[in-house]
Amino acid sequence: MSFDWSVVWQNRDALIAGTATTILLTVATMAIAVPCGIVVAILRLYGWAPVRALATAYVEFFRNLPLILVVFWAFYVPPILTGLGLSPLATGLAALALNVTAYNAETFRAGINSIRRGQVEAAMVLGMNRVQALRRVVVPQAVRRILPVLASTWVSLFKDTSLVSVIAVTELAYVSMQIRAQSFRVLEMLTAMAAIYWLLGYPQAKLVDWIQRRFAITE
Amino acid sequence: MNADTSPLRPMAAGAKIIRYRGVIKRYGGFQALGGVDLDVHAGEVVCLIGPSGSGKSTLLRCTNGLEAIDGGDIEFEGAMLPRDERALRAVRTRMGMVFQSFELFPHLTALENVAEGPRTVLRNDLVEANRRATAMLAKVGLADKASSYPSALSGGQQQRVAIARALAMEPDVMLFDEPTSALDPETIGEVLSVMKKLADEGMTMVVVTHEMTFARRVGDWVAVFDTGRIVEQGPPTQIFDAPTTERTRDFLSHLGWTG
Numbered sequence: 001m002s003f004d005w006s007v008v009w010q011n012r013d014a015l016i017a018g019t020a021t022t023i024l025l026t027v028a029t030m031a032i033a034v035p036c037g038i039v040v041a042i043l044r045l046y047g048w049a050p051v052r053a054l055a056t057a058y059v060e061f062f063r064n065l066p067l068i069l070v071v072f073w074a075f076y077v078p079p080i081l082t083g084l085g086l087s088p089l090a091t092g093l094a095a096l097a098l099n100v101t102a103y104n105a106e107t108f109r110a111g112i113n114s115i116r117r118g119q120v121e122a123a124m125v126l127g128m129n130r131v132q133a134l135r136r137v138v139v140p141q142a143v144r145r146i147l148p149v150l151a152s153t154w155v156s157l158f159k160d161t162s163l164v165s166v167i168a169v170t171e172l173a174y175v176s177m178q179i180r181a182q183s184f185r186v187l188e189m190l191t192a193m194a195a196i197y198w199l200l201g202y203p204q205a206k207l208v209d210w211i212q213r214r215f216a217i218t219e
Numbered sequence: 220m221n222a223d224t225s226p227l228r229p230m231a232a233g234a235k236i237i238r239y240r241g242v243i244k245r246y247g248g249f250q251a252l253g254g255v256d257l258d259v260h261a262g263e264v265v266c267l268i269g270p271s272g273s274g275k276s277t278l279l280r281c282t283n284g285l286e287a288i289d290g291g292d293i294e295f296e297g298a299m300l301p302r303d304e305r306a307l308r309a310v311r312t313r314m315g316m317v318f319q320s321f322e323l324f325p326h327l328t329a330l331e332n333v334a335e336g337p338r339t340v341l342r343n344d345l346v347e348a349n350r351r352a353t354a355m356l357a358k359v360g361l362a363d364k365a366s367s368y369p370s371a372l373s374g375g376q377q378q379r380v381a382i383a384r385a386l387a388m389e390p391d392v393m394l395f396d397e398p399t400s401a402l403d404p405e406t407i408g409e410v411l412s413v414m415k416k417l418a419d420e421g422m423t424m425v426v427v428t429h430e431m432t433f434a435r436r437v438g439d440w441v442a443v444f445d446t447g448r449i450v451e452q453g454p455p456t457q458i459f460d461a462p463t464t465e466r467t468r469d470f471l472s473h474l475g476w477t478g
Binding site for chain 2: 116118119121122123124125126127128129132136137140141144
Protein backbone atom coordinates (compact mmCIF):
# COMPACT_ATOMS: atom_id res chain seq x y z
CA MET A 1 0.00 0.00 0.00
CA SER A 2 1.46 3.35 -0.92
CA PHE A 3 0.41 6.83 0.08
CA ASP A 4 0.79 9.95 -1.92
CA TRP A 5 0.61 12.95 0.37
CA SER A 6 1.60 15.33 -2.42
CA VAL A 7 -2.10 15.52 -3.33
CA VAL A 8 -2.64 17.67 -0.24
CA TRP A 9 0.08 20.15 -1.20
CA GLN A 10 -1.01 20.26 -4.83
CA ASN A 11 -4.50 21.26 -3.77
CA ARG A 12 -3.41 23.71 -1.11
CA ASP A 13 -5.10 26.70 -2.71
CA ALA A 14 -8.47 24.97 -2.81
CA LEU A 15 -8.03 23.72 0.77
CA ILE A 16 -7.08 27.19 2.00
CA ALA A 17 -10.08 28.70 0.22
CA GLY A 18 -12.31 25.99 1.74
CA THR A 19 -10.91 26.66 5.19
CA ALA A 20 -11.53 30.38 4.72
CA THR A 21 -15.15 29.65 3.80
CA THR A 22 -15.55 27.45 6.90
CA ILE A 23 -14.24 30.27 9.10
CA LEU A 24 -16.38 32.83 7.29
CA LEU A 25 -19.50 30.66 7.79
CA THR A 26 -18.77 30.28 11.50
CA VAL A 27 -18.14 33.99 12.06
CA ALA A 28 -21.09 35.12 9.91
CA THR A 29 -23.46 32.64 11.58
CA MET A 30 -22.53 33.86 15.05
CA ALA A 31 -22.66 37.49 13.91
CA ILE A 32 -26.30 36.85 13.00
CA ALA A 33 -27.23 34.38 15.72
CA VAL A 34 -26.01 36.39 18.74
CA PRO A 35 -28.09 39.56 18.19
CA CYS A 36 -31.04 37.54 16.87
CA GLY A 37 -30.74 35.18 19.85
CA ILE A 38 -30.87 38.15 22.23
CA VAL A 39 -33.99 39.48 20.50
CA VAL A 40 -35.73 36.07 20.58
CA ALA A 41 -34.78 35.61 24.26
CA ILE A 42 -36.14 39.05 25.17
CA LEU A 43 -39.37 38.31 23.28
CA ARG A 44 -39.68 35.03 25.17
CA LEU A 45 -39.00 36.63 28.54
CA TYR A 46 -40.80 39.93 28.32
CA GLY A 47 -42.95 39.81 25.16
CA TRP A 48 -46.70 40.10 24.77
CA ALA A 49 -48.17 36.60 25.33
CA PRO A 50 -48.79 35.65 21.64
CA VAL A 51 -45.31 36.92 20.69
CA ARG A 52 -43.85 34.95 23.56
CA ALA A 53 -45.59 31.80 22.32
CA LEU A 54 -44.30 32.39 18.80
CA ALA A 55 -40.72 32.86 20.02
CA THR A 56 -40.99 29.70 22.14
CA ALA A 57 -42.34 27.75 19.17
CA TYR A 58 -39.44 28.95 17.02
CA VAL A 59 -36.84 27.91 19.59
CA GLU A 60 -38.39 24.51 20.27
CA PHE A 61 -38.85 23.85 16.55
CA PHE A 62 -35.28 24.51 15.43
CA ARG A 63 -33.60 23.15 18.54
CA ASN A 64 -35.21 19.77 17.94
CA LEU A 65 -34.67 19.30 14.21
CA PRO A 66 -31.50 17.71 12.83
CA LEU A 67 -29.40 20.51 11.36
CA ILE A 68 -28.84 18.58 8.13
CA LEU A 69 -32.60 18.45 7.59
CA VAL A 70 -32.81 22.23 7.98
CA VAL A 71 -29.97 22.59 5.48
CA PHE A 72 -31.75 20.42 2.89
CA TRP A 73 -35.03 22.14 3.60
CA ALA A 74 -33.54 25.61 3.13
CA PHE A 75 -31.99 24.46 -0.13
CA TYR A 76 -34.95 22.70 -1.75
CA VAL A 77 -38.16 24.09 -0.30
CA PRO A 78 -38.00 27.89 -0.82
CA PRO A 79 -37.35 27.53 -4.60
CA ILE A 80 -40.36 25.19 -4.87
CA LEU A 81 -42.60 27.54 -2.90
CA THR A 82 -41.40 30.87 -4.28
CA GLY A 83 -39.47 30.08 -7.40
CA LEU A 84 -36.53 31.97 -5.96
CA GLY A 85 -33.30 30.35 -4.85
CA LEU A 86 -30.37 31.76 -2.93
CA SER A 87 -26.77 30.78 -3.56
CA PRO A 88 -25.62 27.63 -1.71
CA LEU A 89 -23.47 29.77 0.59
CA ALA A 90 -26.36 32.08 1.54
CA THR A 91 -28.67 29.07 1.94
CA GLY A 92 -26.19 27.29 4.19
CA LEU A 93 -25.66 30.44 6.22
CA ALA A 94 -29.42 30.88 6.65
CA ALA A 95 -29.85 27.28 7.81
CA LEU A 96 -26.99 27.56 10.30
CA ALA A 97 -28.23 30.93 11.57
CA LEU A 98 -31.79 29.60 12.10
CA ASN A 99 -30.43 26.70 14.13
CA VAL A 100 -27.84 28.58 16.19
CA THR A 101 -30.19 31.51 16.87
CA ALA A 102 -32.55 29.03 18.54
CA TYR A 103 -29.72 27.66 20.68
CA ASN A 104 -28.43 31.10 21.58
CA ALA A 105 -31.91 32.35 22.47
CA GLU A 106 -32.20 29.47 24.92
CA THR A 107 -28.73 30.23 26.32
CA PHE A 108 -29.59 33.91 26.89
CA ARG A 109 -32.98 33.10 28.39
CA ALA A 110 -31.55 30.52 30.77
CA GLY A 111 -28.71 32.88 31.71
CA ILE A 112 -31.06 35.69 32.65
CA ASN A 113 -33.47 33.32 34.43
CA SER A 114 -30.61 31.85 36.46
CA ILE A 115 -30.21 35.11 38.38
CA ARG A 116 -32.16 34.80 41.62
CA ARG A 117 -35.30 36.90 42.08
CA GLY A 118 -33.74 38.25 45.29
CA GLN A 119 -31.04 39.99 43.28
CA VAL A 120 -33.64 42.00 41.37
CA GLU A 121 -35.41 42.78 44.65
CA ALA A 122 -32.13 43.96 46.19
CA ALA A 123 -31.75 46.34 43.23
CA MET A 124 -35.37 47.48 43.43
CA VAL A 125 -35.28 48.28 47.17
CA LEU A 126 -32.38 50.64 46.43
CA GLY A 127 -34.84 52.48 44.18
CA MET A 128 -33.65 51.14 40.81
CA ASN A 129 -36.14 50.80 37.97
CA ARG A 130 -36.39 47.56 36.00
CA VAL A 131 -34.01 48.68 33.27
CA GLN A 132 -31.38 49.75 35.81
CA ALA A 133 -31.78 46.46 37.70
CA LEU A 134 -31.27 44.54 34.44
CA ARG A 135 -28.30 46.65 33.33
CA ARG A 136 -26.47 46.93 36.64
CA VAL A 137 -27.33 43.66 38.36
CA VAL A 138 -28.85 40.97 36.13
CA VAL A 139 -26.96 41.33 32.85
CA PRO A 140 -23.42 41.55 34.32
CA GLN A 141 -24.05 38.31 36.21
CA ALA A 142 -25.91 36.61 33.36
CA VAL A 143 -23.09 37.40 30.91
CA ARG A 144 -20.66 35.41 33.04
CA ARG A 145 -22.93 32.40 32.77
CA ILE A 146 -23.77 32.93 29.12
CA LEU A 147 -20.26 33.45 27.71
CA PRO A 148 -18.95 29.93 28.42
CA VAL A 149 -22.05 28.34 26.85
CA LEU A 150 -21.78 30.64 23.85
CA ALA A 151 -18.13 29.63 23.48
CA SER A 152 -19.08 25.92 23.45
CA THR A 153 -21.74 26.62 20.85
CA TRP A 154 -19.06 28.34 18.79
CA VAL A 155 -16.82 25.25 18.80
CA SER A 156 -19.74 22.98 17.86
CA LEU A 157 -20.74 25.39 15.12
CA PHE A 158 -17.24 25.42 13.68
CA LYS A 159 -17.47 21.66 13.11
CA ASP A 160 -21.15 21.65 12.15
CA THR A 161 -20.50 24.00 9.23
CA SER A 162 -19.29 20.83 7.46
CA LEU A 163 -22.96 19.80 7.14
CA VAL A 164 -23.60 22.46 4.52
CA SER A 165 -21.27 20.53 2.19
CA VAL A 166 -24.39 18.50 1.27
CA ILE A 167 -25.68 21.49 -0.69
CA ALA A 168 -22.33 22.13 -2.38
CA VAL A 169 -21.14 25.06 -0.31
CA THR A 170 -17.41 25.07 -1.05
CA GLU A 171 -16.21 24.97 2.54
CA LEU A 172 -13.46 22.73 3.86
CA ALA A 173 -15.42 19.45 3.97
CA TYR A 174 -16.88 19.89 0.49
CA VAL A 175 -13.53 20.87 -1.04
CA SER A 176 -11.79 17.89 0.57
CA MET A 177 -14.43 15.50 -0.69
CA GLN A 178 -14.16 16.92 -4.19
CA ILE A 179 -10.40 16.45 -4.24
CA ARG A 180 -10.83 12.93 -2.89
CA ALA A 181 -13.32 12.10 -5.64
CA GLN A 182 -11.00 13.40 -8.34
CA SER A 183 -7.75 11.94 -7.03
CA PHE A 184 -9.04 8.74 -5.36
CA ARG A 185 -6.68 9.62 -2.45
CA VAL A 186 -9.27 8.80 0.21
CA LEU A 187 -7.05 8.28 3.23
CA GLU A 188 -4.80 11.23 2.47
CA MET A 189 -7.65 13.70 1.98
CA LEU A 190 -9.67 12.53 4.98
CA THR A 191 -6.53 12.76 7.11
CA ALA A 192 -5.72 16.24 5.79
CA MET A 193 -9.27 17.38 6.42
CA ALA A 194 -9.20 15.96 9.96
CA ALA A 195 -5.85 17.63 10.63
CA ILE A 196 -7.08 21.04 9.50
CA TYR A 197 -10.32 20.83 11.52
CA TRP A 198 -8.43 19.64 14.58
CA LEU A 199 -5.63 22.19 14.36
CA LEU A 200 -8.17 25.00 14.10
CA GLY A 201 -10.64 23.51 16.56
CA TYR A 202 -8.24 22.58 19.35
CA PRO A 203 -7.09 26.14 20.18
CA GLN A 204 -10.74 27.22 20.16
CA ALA A 205 -11.62 24.48 22.62
CA LYS A 206 -8.72 25.54 24.84
CA LEU A 207 -9.93 29.13 24.62
CA VAL A 208 -13.37 27.97 25.74
CA ASP A 209 -11.83 26.20 28.73
CA TRP A 210 -10.03 29.40 29.62
CA ILE A 211 -13.20 31.49 29.28
CA GLN A 212 -15.07 29.05 31.51
CA ARG A 213 -12.42 29.35 34.22
CA ARG A 214 -12.08 33.11 33.81
CA PHE A 215 -15.81 33.84 34.16
CA ALA A 216 -16.69 31.26 36.79
CA ILE A 217 -18.85 32.94 39.44
CA THR A 218 -18.29 32.16 43.06
CA GLU A 219 -21.22 32.92 45.30
CA MET B 220 -51.86 62.99 58.10
CA ASN B 221 -55.09 61.11 58.70
CA ALA B 222 -56.82 61.37 62.01
CA ASP B 223 -56.10 58.30 64.05
CA THR B 224 -59.49 56.84 64.83
CA SER B 225 -58.16 54.11 67.09
CA PRO B 226 -54.97 55.37 68.66
CA LEU B 227 -52.94 52.28 69.41
CA ARG B 228 -50.28 54.19 71.24
CA PRO B 229 -51.26 57.62 72.44
CA MET B 230 -48.11 57.92 74.54
CA ALA B 231 -45.49 57.41 71.80
CA ALA B 232 -43.17 60.37 71.43
CA GLY B 233 -41.91 60.55 67.85
CA ALA B 234 -43.97 61.37 64.77
CA LYS B 235 -45.60 58.41 63.04
CA ILE B 236 -43.40 57.25 60.19
CA ILE B 237 -45.31 54.16 59.13
CA ARG B 238 -48.98 53.55 59.79
CA TYR B 239 -50.62 50.25 58.88
CA ARG B 240 -54.41 50.05 58.99
CA GLY B 241 -56.42 46.92 58.22
CA VAL B 242 -53.70 45.63 55.90
CA ILE B 243 -54.82 42.58 53.94
CA LYS B 244 -52.68 40.46 51.62
CA ARG B 245 -53.77 37.33 49.79
CA TYR B 246 -51.83 34.85 47.70
CA GLY B 247 -54.54 33.15 45.65
CA GLY B 248 -56.85 31.63 48.26
CA PHE B 249 -54.34 32.00 51.09
CA GLN B 250 -54.74 35.01 53.33
CA ALA B 251 -51.23 36.03 54.41
CA LEU B 252 -52.34 39.17 56.24
CA GLY B 253 -55.83 39.41 57.66
CA GLY B 254 -56.13 43.04 58.74
CA VAL B 255 -53.02 44.37 60.44
CA ASP B 256 -52.95 47.62 62.46
CA LEU B 257 -49.57 48.91 63.58
CA ASP B 258 -47.75 52.20 64.05
CA VAL B 259 -44.04 52.85 63.74
CA HIS B 260 -42.81 56.13 65.24
CA ALA B 261 -39.64 58.02 64.46
CA GLY B 262 -36.58 56.68 66.24
CA GLU B 263 -38.33 53.51 67.33
CA VAL B 264 -37.32 49.86 66.94
CA VAL B 265 -40.42 47.77 66.24
CA CYS B 266 -39.87 44.01 66.32
CA LEU B 267 -42.22 41.63 64.54
CA ILE B 268 -42.14 38.16 66.08
CA GLY B 269 -44.20 35.01 65.70
CA PRO B 270 -44.06 31.59 64.06
CA SER B 271 -42.88 31.09 60.47
CA GLY B 272 -45.57 31.84 57.92
CA SER B 273 -47.48 34.11 60.28
CA GLY B 274 -47.18 37.15 57.97
CA LYS B 275 -44.29 39.13 59.53
CA SER B 276 -42.11 39.12 56.41
CA THR B 277 -45.13 39.70 54.21
CA LEU B 278 -45.96 42.88 56.13
CA LEU B 279 -42.36 44.05 55.73
CA ARG B 280 -42.43 43.35 51.98
CA CYS B 281 -45.70 45.27 51.66
CA THR B 282 -44.11 48.24 53.43
CA ASN B 283 -41.84 49.07 50.49
CA GLY B 284 -44.17 47.75 47.83
CA LEU B 285 -42.29 44.55 46.96
CA GLU B 286 -45.75 43.07 47.44
CA ALA B 287 -48.95 44.99 46.69
CA ILE B 288 -51.62 44.93 49.39
CA ASP B 289 -55.16 43.73 48.70
CA GLY B 290 -56.92 45.79 51.35
CA GLY B 291 -56.46 48.40 54.05
CA ASP B 292 -53.75 50.99 53.74
CA ILE B 293 -50.15 51.77 54.54
CA GLU B 294 -49.01 55.33 55.11
CA PHE B 295 -45.37 56.34 54.96
CA GLU B 296 -44.37 59.74 56.32
CA GLY B 297 -47.93 60.97 56.13
CA ALA B 298 -48.73 59.87 52.58
CA MET B 299 -50.38 56.73 51.27
CA LEU B 300 -47.91 54.26 49.83
CA PRO B 301 -48.17 54.87 46.08
CA ARG B 302 -49.07 52.12 43.61
CA ASP B 303 -47.40 53.85 40.70
CA GLU B 304 -43.92 52.38 40.08
CA ARG B 305 -42.12 55.69 39.71
CA ALA B 306 -43.52 57.15 42.95
CA LEU B 307 -42.87 53.84 44.70
CA ARG B 308 -39.19 54.00 43.66
CA ALA B 309 -38.90 57.43 45.28
CA VAL B 310 -40.33 55.97 48.51
CA ARG B 311 -37.93 53.01 48.36
CA THR B 312 -34.93 55.32 48.35
CA ARG B 313 -36.04 56.44 51.82
CA MET B 314 -36.51 52.88 53.16
CA GLY B 315 -33.47 50.64 53.51
CA MET B 316 -34.07 46.90 53.37
CA VAL B 317 -31.93 44.00 54.56
CA PHE B 318 -32.76 40.47 53.45
CA GLN B 319 -32.35 37.14 55.19
CA SER B 320 -30.19 35.91 52.30
CA PHE B 321 -28.09 39.14 52.11
CA GLU B 322 -28.48 39.43 48.32
CA LEU B 323 -25.19 41.23 47.86
CA PHE B 324 -24.28 41.64 44.21
CA PRO B 325 -21.69 38.86 43.69
CA HIS B 326 -20.00 40.57 40.72
CA LEU B 327 -19.16 43.68 42.77
CA THR B 328 -16.72 44.25 45.62
CA ALA B 329 -17.99 45.24 49.06
CA LEU B 330 -17.26 48.90 48.30
CA GLU B 331 -18.96 48.72 44.89
CA ASN B 332 -21.98 47.02 46.47
CA VAL B 333 -22.39 49.87 48.93
CA ALA B 334 -21.69 52.56 46.32
CA GLU B 335 -24.16 51.08 43.82
CA GLY B 336 -27.28 52.82 45.16
CA PRO B 337 -25.69 56.29 45.43
CA ARG B 338 -24.15 55.81 41.96
CA THR B 339 -27.09 54.47 40.00
CA VAL B 340 -30.09 55.83 41.87
CA LEU B 341 -28.88 59.04 43.50
CA ARG B 342 -26.58 59.81 40.54
CA ASN B 343 -23.60 60.62 42.75
CA ASP B 344 -20.28 60.89 40.95
CA LEU B 345 -17.82 58.07 41.59
CA VAL B 346 -15.75 60.01 44.13
CA GLU B 347 -18.75 61.01 46.21
CA ALA B 348 -20.31 57.52 46.01
CA ASN B 349 -17.07 55.89 47.07
CA ARG B 350 -16.60 58.38 49.90
CA ARG B 351 -20.06 57.54 51.19
CA ALA B 352 -19.53 53.81 50.74
CA THR B 353 -16.21 53.92 52.58
CA ALA B 354 -17.84 55.73 55.49
CA MET B 355 -20.68 53.19 55.65
CA LEU B 356 -18.30 50.22 55.54
CA ALA B 357 -16.35 51.80 58.40
CA LYS B 358 -19.60 52.20 60.31
CA VAL B 359 -20.29 48.45 60.13
CA GLY B 360 -16.65 47.71 60.98
CA LEU B 361 -15.59 46.46 57.54
CA ALA B 362 -13.36 49.26 56.22
CA ASP B 363 -10.61 46.69 55.61
CA LYS B 364 -12.88 44.54 53.40
CA ALA B 365 -13.68 47.25 50.85
CA SER B 366 -12.05 45.42 47.95
CA SER B 367 -13.26 41.93 48.90
CA TYR B 368 -15.90 40.18 46.84
CA PRO B 369 -18.93 38.81 48.74
CA SER B 370 -17.76 35.22 48.13
CA ALA B 371 -14.65 35.97 50.22
CA LEU B 372 -16.68 37.22 53.20
CA SER B 373 -18.32 35.29 56.03
CA GLY B 374 -22.10 35.35 56.34
CA GLY B 375 -21.94 37.90 59.13
CA GLN B 376 -19.62 40.13 57.13
CA GLN B 377 -21.87 39.84 54.06
CA GLN B 378 -24.88 40.87 56.10
CA ARG B 379 -22.99 43.87 57.53
CA VAL B 380 -22.08 44.94 53.98
CA ALA B 381 -25.77 44.57 53.10
CA ILE B 382 -26.65 46.85 56.02
CA ALA B 383 -24.03 49.37 54.83
CA ARG B 384 -25.50 49.17 51.31
CA ALA B 385 -28.93 50.08 52.66
CA LEU B 386 -27.51 52.86 54.89
CA ALA B 387 -25.63 54.44 51.99
CA MET B 388 -28.99 55.67 50.68
CA GLU B 389 -29.44 57.58 53.96
CA PRO B 390 -32.90 56.13 54.55
CA ASP B 391 -35.42 57.34 57.12
CA VAL B 392 -36.38 53.77 58.05
CA MET B 393 -34.56 50.44 57.95
CA LEU B 394 -36.49 47.24 57.29
CA PHE B 395 -34.82 44.03 58.44
CA ASP B 396 -36.26 40.72 57.19
CA GLU B 397 -34.88 38.01 59.48
CA PRO B 398 -31.35 39.41 59.14
CA THR B 399 -29.69 36.71 61.23
CA SER B 400 -31.72 33.62 60.29
CA ALA B 401 -29.26 32.47 57.61
CA LEU B 402 -26.18 33.02 59.75
CA ASP B 403 -23.90 30.70 61.68
CA PRO B 404 -24.43 31.14 65.42
CA GLU B 405 -20.96 32.64 65.87
CA THR B 406 -21.59 35.49 63.42
CA ILE B 407 -25.09 36.42 64.59
CA GLY B 408 -23.67 38.59 67.36
CA GLU B 409 -21.69 40.90 65.08
CA VAL B 410 -24.79 41.64 62.99
CA LEU B 411 -27.00 42.21 66.02
CA SER B 412 -24.46 44.58 67.54
CA VAL B 413 -24.36 46.66 64.35
CA MET B 414 -28.17 46.79 64.49
CA LYS B 415 -28.07 47.76 68.17
CA LYS B 416 -25.62 50.56 67.37
CA LEU B 417 -27.96 51.83 64.65
CA ALA B 418 -30.88 51.75 67.08
CA ASP B 419 -28.84 53.68 69.66
CA GLU B 420 -28.13 56.34 67.02
CA GLY B 421 -31.87 56.83 66.67
CA MET B 422 -32.55 54.98 63.40
CA THR B 423 -36.17 53.96 62.94
CA MET B 424 -36.22 50.21 62.43
CA VAL B 425 -38.77 47.50 61.69
CA VAL B 426 -37.22 44.13 62.44
CA VAL B 427 -38.66 40.70 61.65
CA THR B 428 -36.72 38.42 63.94
CA HIS B 429 -36.51 35.17 65.83
CA GLU B 430 -33.90 36.67 68.17
CA MET B 431 -36.01 37.15 71.27
CA THR B 432 -33.14 38.57 73.29
CA PHE B 433 -32.66 41.29 70.69
CA ALA B 434 -36.39 42.06 70.60
CA ARG B 435 -36.45 42.22 74.36
CA ARG B 436 -33.35 44.39 74.83
CA VAL B 437 -33.38 46.63 71.76
CA GLY B 438 -37.05 46.71 70.75
CA ASP B 439 -39.26 49.61 71.84
CA TRP B 440 -42.39 47.90 70.67
CA VAL B 441 -43.08 44.26 69.87
CA ALA B 442 -45.87 42.84 67.71
CA VAL B 443 -46.68 39.14 67.93
CA PHE B 444 -48.01 37.64 64.70
CA ASP B 445 -50.08 34.53 64.22
CA THR B 446 -51.85 33.38 61.04
CA GLY B 447 -51.71 36.81 59.42
CA ARG B 448 -52.83 38.86 62.40
CA ILE B 449 -51.21 40.66 65.28
CA VAL B 450 -52.41 38.77 68.34
CA GLU B 451 -50.73 41.11 70.79
CA GLN B 452 -48.56 44.20 70.67
CA GLY B 453 -46.91 46.23 73.36
CA PRO B 454 -43.62 47.20 74.95
CA PRO B 455 -41.17 44.30 75.37
CA THR B 456 -41.71 44.20 79.12
CA GLN B 457 -45.38 43.38 78.53
CA ILE B 458 -44.82 40.87 75.73
CA PHE B 459 -42.01 38.96 77.41
CA ASP B 460 -42.83 39.33 81.10
CA ALA B 461 -46.59 39.66 81.23
CA PRO B 462 -48.12 38.53 77.94
CA THR B 463 -51.84 39.10 77.88
CA THR B 464 -52.83 36.47 75.34
CA GLU B 465 -52.63 32.71 75.42
CA ARG B 466 -51.19 32.70 71.90
CA THR B 467 -48.20 34.86 72.91
CA ARG B 468 -47.53 32.66 75.95
CA ASP B 469 -47.69 29.54 73.72
CA PHE B 470 -45.33 31.00 71.15
CA LEU B 471 -42.78 32.12 73.73
CA SER B 472 -42.89 28.85 75.65
CA HIS B 473 -42.34 26.91 72.39
CA LEU B 474 -39.14 28.92 71.99
CA GLY B 475 -38.16 28.04 75.52
CA TRP B 476 -38.44 31.67 76.57
CA THR B 477 -38.44 31.86 80.33
CA GLY B 478 -38.27 35.62 80.81
